[in-house]
Amino acid sequence: xxxxxxxxxxxxxxxxxxxxxxxxxxxxxxxxxxxxxxxxxxxxxxxxxxxxxxxxxxxxxxxxxxxxxxxxxxxxxxxxxxxxxxxxxxxxxxxxxxxxxxxxxxxxxxxxxxxxxxxxxxxxxxxxxxxxxxxxxxxxxxxxxxxxxxxxxxxxxxxxxxxxxxxxxxxx
Numbered sequence: 001x002x003x004x005x006x007x008x009x010x011x012x013x014x015x016x017x018x019x020x021x022x023x024x025x026x027x028x029x030x031x032x033x034x035x036x037x038x039x040x041x042x043x044x045x046x047x048x049x050x051x052x053x054x055x056x057x058x059x060x061x062x063x064x065x066x067x068x069x070x071x072x073x074x075x076x077x078x079x080x081x082x083x084x085x086x087x088x089x090x091x092x093x094x095x096x097x098x099x100x101x102x103x104x105x106x107x108x109x110x111x112x113x114x115x116x117x118x119x120x121x122x123x124x125x126x127x128x129x130x131x132x133x134x135x136x137x138x139x140x141x142x143x144x145x146x147x148x149x150x151x152x153x154x155x156x157x158x159x160x161x162x163x164x165x166x167x168x169x170x171x172x
Contacts, residue, residue, distance in 0.1 A: 030054075093122050
């Protein structure tokens with residue numbers, strides 16, 4: 001497959017996850033997903049930045065983006081289940097990254113290179129591979145690797161823009 005086509009297909013595939021991951025910055029706040037409680041190690045489970053409002057708005061936006069892509073590119077490639085699960089996988093991947101960061105004593109918003117850039121994509125890819133096993137989507141290893149390669153620079157760039165727009169406290 002031509003590299004340019006592979007990158008375009010990767011962007012189409014992962015765009016609902018990108019949108020789900022970026023939305024909580026705009027729509028977050030409210031009740032914390034860990035209710036301010038600590039894990040068994042005495043550290044917060046997720047931290048102050050993970051809220052139910054951000055999670056569900058992110059999931060809703062990712063779902064809508066997936067549906068729009070489905071209408072544009074055909075539901076053969078973007079079924080409703082894809083639109084529901086890929087954003088969910090992205091958000092759960094991000095929560096997993098936050099959980100790991102708390103275990104490592106990294107404050108919410110603190111930097112954990114590589115994990116911060118791909119945790120949400122790994123979550124989305126795990127959910128996508130499960131859908132692929134049932135024949136719902138055709139996720140190939142080439143597409144998954146392309147997503148993993150293109151995401152860090154895109155993520156860093158969009159976070160830098162959000163930082164400059166004063167939507168984020170850190171440029172990462």
